[in-house]
Amino acid sequence: MSKDYPVPSGYLERETEVKKSRFIARVYPVSTRDEVRERVASAHQDYPDARHVCWGYQIGRPGSAAEAAMNDDGEPSGTAGKPILNVIQHKDMGDVLVIVIRYFGGIKLGAGGLVRAYAGAAESVLSEVGRVVQQARVQAQVxxxxxxxxxxxxxxxxxxxxxxxxxxxxxxxALVSLPVIRQSEFAAFCEAQKLDYRFET
Incomplete structure (x- = not known):
């Protein structure tokens, strides 16, 4: 099923540092909860000694996502997953997972500092990752x-x-696939050429 909203064009990783704590942010395109679980599991495997692996994701159209969730992974409630998800939601992007891996640097950041650090880490990858829009398409039998x-x-x-x-x-x-926005033009073409056609529903 093609999508007529922006999704990440691929995987990207960026690292930021706040008061000696390392924040490694990863962004992935995802379309199922299973994919989210696999990506989070692989982050734990890649960084087994990290203090926290926090994440947020949304699947579906931005603004009316079919599914969204977040996880603080031991950080104080609302200081990690929520700021990550907030940044995702402001980016007008669907089918996106952001994972932020934290290595504690010995200096406590406080609740406000954590929110800013996790939001900043999410922003660092989401502002750089490419976007792709796949237009919604329809098929016709001709x-x-x-x-x-x-x-x-x-x-x-x-x-x-x-x-x-x-x-x-x-x-x-012939089985023809075309952008939904071209549907009426295609119908006019078929009628002008006297072709039998019907759109698949």
Missing amino acids: GLGFADEQPLRHWCEGHEGNIEAIDYSTRVS
């Missing part, structure tokens, strides 16, 4: 004559369409 195949291919090339499958029997049948 029945056409052999002479109509070239015009159909030509239309697809000019309108971000893809011919996903094509079958030649007495007539040609």
